[in-house]
Amino acid sequence: MMVTSVSLLSIGLGACGMVPGTSIQTVEPGYAGLKIQLYGGQKGIENAEVVSGRVWYNGYTENVVIFPTFVNTYPFTQAATEGSPVDESVVFSVGGSPVSADVGVSFGFNTALVNDNSPKTNLHEFYETYRKTPDEFRANELRNGLRNCFGEVAETLELTPSMLPTNQQKLVLAVSECMQTRFPNIVIQDVSLLGPLRLPPQIQESIDEQFAAQQAARTAEFNRQKVEAEAASNVERAKGEAQVLLERARAEAEANRIRAESVSPQLLELERLRIEQTRADRWNGEEAPVIQSPNVQLGGTVRSTGE
Template identity: 25%
Template structure:
């Protein structure tokens, strides 16, 4: 009898000692989520939102570490239709974090680890946000009012994630236009660039022409002034200033000046 008692006590002690080794250290930047696996409130009954070491009963409980820091999720690209039927490609990247104290709420709703919720569960909801917003705009209005469109997407995404227990830090839509639209935009940009180049070349030609005109007018005026200044008296004066003292011979007899017919 004593042996049975001793064996029973020993077993209890061994189980108690074993249970002491079942603990989980909750690192900084995480919330500790202790889950009751049995009982009337199976799923989440007790939650430890602490850093440090959490003790638990492995027979009836599980402990999860839930990251509360910002995580960036680069989702796979998907297509969505605008109001007029054009097909756009969206390649979204979202940076978000769990709101403090909301990990238990998220676990109760989805019964999945947080990383699985972020990678898979939220995808369809994120697609729905884009579909709703795209259906409000035609292709032209999306292009011409891109900032307004993006602002609408972001507001809806913030509201959706907030309701799910997350905080959106940053959103990049990565929108790609339909190929026909891209070609049209490229053609338009090419035409604008060529028109600008032609305009610049015309300005250069006009500038060179004006320069030639100014030079020609300046030369014409200079020649006119020279012509007006060359009077008979001025010519005679210049002759006297340069005369070497010898009487030049014009015709059959010497003379100082040669008659100039007007």
């Protein structure tokens, strides 16, 4: 948080005309401050002033609390390298079994007016309710709210440990809505899981075995459907090929029938005359050659060998 705090000591301040105890804080862009009176008739959060920029205040009688108004994501994780060096993972119960989750929450503080008839902002109501700085609120109320919302949603959805792998999206969406309802004076933009949910080893092993069995059953069913589909495809292909052959045979038989019906005695006689005419047209006026053989004469009159 970019906040500059300078305490001005009372020594020598009288000569400068400054009140002893005067302090200054700079509220950077993206932040809002609540300047709260600690004493006097204007004390209390209801009279606090929303401030920004360079703020002068009396460190004895006033306090300035700074809040980020931009949305910031904070990780609640088991690892010491994220968020806090201690385990901040969210632990809740599902079906009587403890579940540990690494959760990210995107949230910010809201300076909008509660309603048009009141000068109070959501920031006033937040601080009036919790009296915590942003870091204190995040480490306590926000984390506890996450744990309670996860437990309530898991119970409402009637989840069991074996149902968690397939219902994580539904779970975190419902938790996000629960958090916004629980903390109406801040903006809960998103709740997300930063890693797989952690279950007791024996329960996780049982879930893994169930999942493996389900996957094997799905694979077997897929293979069965694939074989059946291929067999059905082959049958349809064979039927199609047989139908093609049948149609081809029918077409050929029909063609032969038409040819047979078209041949008549008149057509045959006409064809014979056409052939005779072709021979006559090609004749050169000579008689056909005579081929002789013993006692046989072809092409002329048969004569006796004694003549």
